[in-house]
Amino acid sequence: MRTAIWATAATVAICGLVGVTVWKVYPGAPDNAFAECGGGASSAAIGGPFELVNAAGETVTDADVITEPSLIYFGYTFCPDVCPLDMVRNAEAVDILAEQGYAVKPVFITVDPARDTPEVVGDFADTISERIVGLTGSPEQVDAASKAYRTYYKAHTEDDPEYYLVDHSTFTYLTLPETGFAGFFRRELSGEQLADQVQCFLDAG
Known part of the structure; x- marks a missing residue:
């Protein structure tokens, strides 16, 4: 069933437009301790508390989820190409880091709560990696989490009420349990490149 849905979605169109998000480092934000690392700079304006629902149907908060360094990605399961590829890349990076002694949690937060x-x-998470934590929630919960991380998404339900696509930003965010958001990474990185950059953040922290 899932394979059929993905295949049908893929015939409709490619994954929606990738949104672009711009961040501002506000006056008074802490100095960037990760300046030497790749990825986006640290900012006091990204990240924060959220309340979502896990795969078991349990309500969880950011404190429940981010118990170790976490790579957080906002996407949707019906995305025919970008989201699965990005999550496979993130899982690969986490596996590489695990081999090097670093515990990092990959997290997937949907921006399509109506279907997800x-x-x-x-x-979706288990198909890619048993390490991935998949999260959904009410439209209000998902929107609040998206706003906390300043992500963009827009569902095109007017195109097709069942197999619609969702435009969304495609950054991956590194968040640390003690200090919060540390940096973000673009999807052009390979699994090895992402692992290298995340390791730099963890060593610097």
Whole structure:
């Protein structure tokens, strides 16, 4: 069933337009301790508390999820190409880091709560890697989490009420349990390149 859905979605169109998000480092924000590392700079304006629902249907907060350095990605399971590829890349980076002694958690947060039920995000996550934590929630919960990380998304339900696409930003965010958001990474990086950059952040922190 899932394969059929993905295949049908892929015939409709490619994944929606990748949104661009711009961040501002506000006056008084802490100095960037990760300036030597690749990826985006640290900013006091990104990240923060969220309340979502995990694959088991349990309500969880950011404190429950981010118990170790986490790579957070906002996407949707019906995305025919970009999201699966990005999450595979993130899982590969986490596996590389694990081999080097670094514990990092890959997290997938849907921006399509209408279709992405707890079971659906759980299946999507498990298909890619047992390490991935899949999260969904009510439209209000998802929107609040997206706004906390300053991500962009827009569902085109007017095009097709069942197999619509969702425009969304495609950055991956590194968040640390003690200090919060550390940096973001673009999707052009390979798994090895992402692992190298994340390791730099972890060593610098």
